[in-house]
Amino acid sequence: MRMEVAAERAASAESAERRQQCADLLAVARHQDRAAFARLFDRYAPLIKCFSLAGYPGALLMAEEVTQETMLKVWRKAHTYKPETAAVSTWVFTLARNCRIDYLRKNSRHQSDIDPDSVWSELVDESADPFLHAQQKRLAREVRAGVGALPAHQQQVLGKVYMEGKSHSEVAAELGIPLGTVKSRLSLALKKLAVTLERP
Secondary structure (H helix, E strand, O other), X not given: OHHHHHHHHHHHHHHHHHHHHHXXXXXXXXXXXXXXXXXXXXXXXXXXXXXXXXXXXXXXXXXXXXXXXXXXXXXXXXHHOXXXXXXXXXXXXXXXXXXXXXXXXXXXXXXOOOOHHHHHHHOOOOOOOHHXXXXXXHHHHHHHHHHHHOOHHHXXXXXXXXXXXXXXXXXXXXXXXXHHHHHHHHXXXXXXXHHHHHOO
């Protein structure tokens, strides 16, 4: 009985959070509401940075640029969001994935037919700043530890959506689990990673 009540409370809190994010994004779209944008930024910037670094540690400068560009697009393109089509998180991470691909194309030294996602792990920060290098190594360790601490089923869903670029529906079909389960595992994984990265 207690577990059912706890599960209902968690689902209710998650639903309220999704409604708040949707309301915030619509406030940005309609009124350029800075407080609403600040809440979205606080929620998504660490997650986007984590998304950019997970599996590709060491590229801190790239992760920061992708995060900034994504949040800038959230501000500028909020009016294009349609709540009936996708959750705010899906919309934001679609922007993030596109920004990551754009970044790789823009910063590519040579034109080639290689998929930008396949060269992500080969991107090297050429900065000689020892402080920045140490900071990148620390953040890479934190991301690896955060991902490693997730339950296997959450790691699996996180990898398929953000590393393999699969839709939630594709992941559900591939794993033979309900779509809602994919979404809840992904949401829990991102929340845990955000907490890990926000720790001092």
